[in-house]
Amino acid sequence: MDQGQRLLHSSSFGAAAAAYAEHRPDYAQDAVCWALEPAPGPRVLDLGAGTGKLTATLVALGVDVIAVEPDLAMLAQLRRTLPTVRALPGSAEAIPLRDGSVDAVLAGNAMHWFDMAVAGPEIARVLAPGGTLAGLWNVMDDGVEWVAGLARVGGSAAIGPRDTPAGWRAETADAHLPKSAGTARFGSPEQAGFPHGQRRTAASLVATIATRAGILVMPEQEQEATLGRMRAFLVSRPETAHGEFTLPMLTAVLRVRRL
Incomplete structure (x- = not known):
């Protein structure tokens, strides 16, 4: 994806903030704890915080969290949901915090949108020595046959390579993390996955997928056709046709420590 496409996709969420x-899932607490495990202190930046899905998990864990989000509609939704959290406009490429002010930088389903050539030095600037940078993604387990079928029906715009465990490992391994940023150096990246099944119906799963960037940027007719195919598939399957079911999902984490 070139820079123009990345900007188009990353700026698509505001119109669907509510x-x-x-509909988007939160993040497994075990995954967030693992992401924070090497951090030297409790000050955490949720970068590209969106509507606060990861922020809420951090609040529940009792850490001192600051949220930064570039899209004003998403930021407004976060502030409505979590009015006690300090939430600031800003981006990974221009973080409105002072040098060395946080012990960890976490990004929930956002790090792939960062221009790391610019964001890497900014993250290193605000991250205290010994601090942790971690990206978290919620991915569907396509080792389950009906999930693999849904991915085939929806196509890569709905469920892309990074949205499944094996694809996520290949797509993110060493791809979204800085190795160095100015005088700062980062260690070797680590990956881990944590079960995070979600209760869904056919309708609510389609509504969740409808908030993905690949769907949001589609022309309306193509969007309706894609979501319609996925809905028809789900109501045709015995696992998903009758009321609630568990969507097999993992919270996948990529972390690295600033040396």
Whole structure:
């Protein structure tokens, strides 16, 4: 994806901020704890915080969290949902915090949108020595046959390579993390996955997928056709046709420590 496409996709979420807040999953607490494990202190930046899905998990864990989000509609939704959290406009490429002010920088389903050539030095600037940078992604387990079928029906715009465990490992291994940023150096990246099944119906799963950037940027007719195919597939399957079911999902984490 070139820079223009990345900008188009990353800026698509604001128009769907309310649906994003309603339908997107949160993050497994075990995954967030693992992401924070090497951090030297409790000050955490949620970077590209969106509507606050990861922020809420951090709040529940009792850490001192600051949220930074570039899209004003998403930021407004976060502030409505979590009014006690300090939430600031800003981006990974221009973080509105002072040098060395946080012990960890976490990004939930956002790090792949960062221009790391610019964001790497900015993250290193605000991250205290010994601090942790971690990206978290919620991915569907396509080792389950009906999930693999849904991915085939929806196509890569709906469920892309990074949205499944094996694809995520290949797509993110060493791809989104800085090795150095100015005088700062980072260690070797680590990956881990944590079960995070979600209760869904056919309708609510389609509504969740409708908040993905690949769907949001589609022409309306193509979007409706894609979501319609996925809905028809789900209501045709015995696992998903009758009321609630568990969507097999993992919270996948990529972390690195600033040396």
